[in-house]
Amino acid sequence: MRGTCIIRSPPPPAASRRRSMAHPRFRAGAEVEITSPIHRLRGTLFPGRIVAPSRRKPNSFLVEYRTLVAPSDACRPSRPYREEVPVGLLRPAPPAEAEAGPGPGPGGRGFRLGDAVDAFLNGGWWEGAITKELKNARFMVYFRCVKREYRFDAAELRLHREWVNGNWAPPFEDEGEDGDDDDGDGEEVTSTMGEKSGDVFRIAKGVFTKGALVEVRSDEDGLQGAWFAATIINKVAKNRFFIEYQTLRAEDNSSEYLREQVAASHMRPYPPETFVIDPYERNASVDALYNEGWWEGTVERVLDRMQYRVYFKGTEDRMVCHHSELRLHQDWVNGKWVMPS
Template sequence: MLSTTGRKEKLAVSTGSYIEVSSDEHYHATGNVWYHALLQENLASSKRKKLSVLHLNPLSNEDYSPPLITTAFHRLIRPVPPPDPFPEVGFEKGDMIDAAHKGGWWSGWVIKVLGESFLVYLRFEPDVIEVERKDMRPHWVWKDAEWFRCEKRLLTESEFSSGTEVEVRTKVEPFGDIWAPAIIIKKNEDETLLVKYGEENACRKINVPYSKIRPSPPSFGSRPFGLMENVDVLVASGWCPSVVSMVLCEYNRYTVLLGRNKKSKDFDHSLLRPTMEWKDGVWQTKEKVSDRKESPHAAEESTRIRVKVRKARSSSGTTVKNLPQTPVSSGEIASKMANVVISENILVSKKPEIAETKEFHSPIVLGVVATTLQAKPQRKKLKTMKKQKGSTNDSVGEKAHEESNNRESVNKRKRGRPHKFISEEPKQKTGVAASDPMLNNAVVETPKAKDSTMVLPFVKKSPCWKVLESMEIFKAMPQRPHFNPLLECEEESREGDAIGAMVKFTGLLEKVNNIQGDDSVTEINRIKECFLKLEEHGFDVTAPCSRIDKLLSVKESQTWALEELKVAEREITENDNKRRKLEEDIEELPKEIVELQRQLALVKEEKVAKDKEIALMQSYAEILDQKVQNVEQEFRETVTSPWK
């Protein structure tokens, strides 16, 4: 609907007047585009004649290059609309406006107010763009030499209305289906939606059915992601469904398996979000990858192992409470941590130093670096080793008695040295309660005597250990981590953290095997840093670090060679271009020579003709000169002739 302004105006007819001009391409009933222009000739009496105009910038009177329109008919020309009466006042939703866009004024209406800017629907393209207030003006219609204003448009809200931010499912190689952020332009008559997505300079518009579109997922905060959790990763084209295969040592970084080809790549936490599905108008979170779906072979692949820390079961060891306790000072605990219940004839051959620990406030499981034990003929064995199926209270009492004797024996032999906290890793383990009240619930593993032992700060209770130890990678590269840094962690989380470290080690080895020639030096160094962090837990990382160092050396040589190759290729290209230019010159020069020879022949012919013409003129001049002389002679004779 149009509302009159009561303002009539005649079209300027003189050269140099500012006008607005449209074109046949941009002029139609539903909307049009008007360009600011300068009239370069007077209006003709015939309205069928085209007029010459100069296209100007829509927001100024400066020349706009390149010109979009140079000539136009009378019906496509109108005066400049009246100025905006309230340039400081913003527009409201549904207001009909013109937006400065692509060198002209495009008609449309406001669909959303964005603070200092506005989301505008353009009728002509159609399109949805964001425009600032200074680049907008009220929409005017010039009809019968009078200006009219369009009334406010009534807009209906819906889940997928114009300007709504959504996500569109599209196929992108090599990821497969991804969800690309998009914005809805309009609803089509065939029950599809016209949307646009992509970068501003490479924006695409497509018609999509409702089955391939969904609202933008809600914000999820900043929580960390778990192993094997389904996530979406932000790649160049959109959100790619993926799975977390590894939590890296670096803060907030993850290794994920991208898309359908499951390519492994590292990403920051800010580029990840939980995978959510839009079903029946409700957002549903996708579950983690199920343990039941994993095959035995998949369990050997580190990035596909889902580590699940289970609660300790009583079959893995016996934790005994209410033991007779021997008073131990807190200072002694801080300096020595605890004493180990061992056979009195076992000698400790390696004595790693133990850093002074902080005061304990909760029961803990103690352990240090793996040690090699040398066993002498034993005079006495712990009764608990012989009577594991006997009474728990009796065995614990005997263990406590043996612990007291052994502690005194060890203290006498190792006076002045810090005691070690040893937990061996046998097939049969027996839990023994510490004698100090602060360590009442601590379980120390006491195996049968072996030539070599693995000392751990926790009890192995999870069945994941069997899966890990059966993996080929640990058979090829045996590992004996001590996990000493876990002493600073809570007791309940130590075993889970240790399993995670084992999985991380296998995953890093797989990443080393999958290093490609085009991987960056930063990514390779990041893998090495993760290995060095695992080395603090007792992992043997000499072989993988050596391989990484060699790869970095090869990479450096490759980088240098590639730089030299680029220089050589650039020089080859430049010389090849010069050679082509010379070949073109060689082809053109004979033609130019022929042309010059032709011109030379013509010049010579012209010269000969001129020579002949000059000779003729000279002969004619001589005749005329003789005639002049004869006339003069006759004149003198006539003057001097006697009178008769």
């Protein structure tokens, strides 16, 4: 983004790619869990994978279930069930962790009486609570949705976790090999991501944990000010992390994504989703998706067909962007996301 010019947006065939980049966790082939929209199954999480962004519905994806089969007949053999679901019903598949029944084990602590757990039943994960510990690493689990108890082996259970703003809650326990944290629970660092105002922000403990989705700021020539989605692989030193980018390739035409070490001061949590249906107004603060990253800008002019001319103060460039290529600008301040007033 150099020189004062207006760069026209790419033609419509790139629309599905833009939608995929706007949700970097949900690339084609990504393993996910899908919340059922069916009322009697509400709250159940089914394993599946992303096939492609929806061509018909914004912020939706075509998914293929791992455990559900489409109706079949004599002319058409059974096959995995596919459907389009909104992004709000998707979350990444949680990392595997080895639970060890009633006692401590290699993957961390075992299950305990009263634990909130997910139990694998009828092809999906159902939320419940352990009400009784049995022999041979078996447990009774109570499901509030049906007001009944069932017996499960430890291998059929996992601790219940929620996916909140790009992080697992509660977070997964580190294996103790990612750095020098005493408690292995994440990194508490001092970040200087607010240099425009001269503020120094403190990152909340647990934000920068293994597997967390973050955004990384580039200082490379021509990329200053751009934020790129990435996943934390592990911590390599105090205030330094090894990350894998979600959209940047290691080399041109490579199928592998770029990995590198970055300082915590160049990272921030991935912003929460903000869906804007109405057109942006003039002078709105936005981030524009361009060259695989998000660039801070201002809507300079509202055009026809849900397009805008956006001005980038940092580079003094202007670019025409479609509504789907923009998101509301947010700043990470004192452990919270803040929108400009």
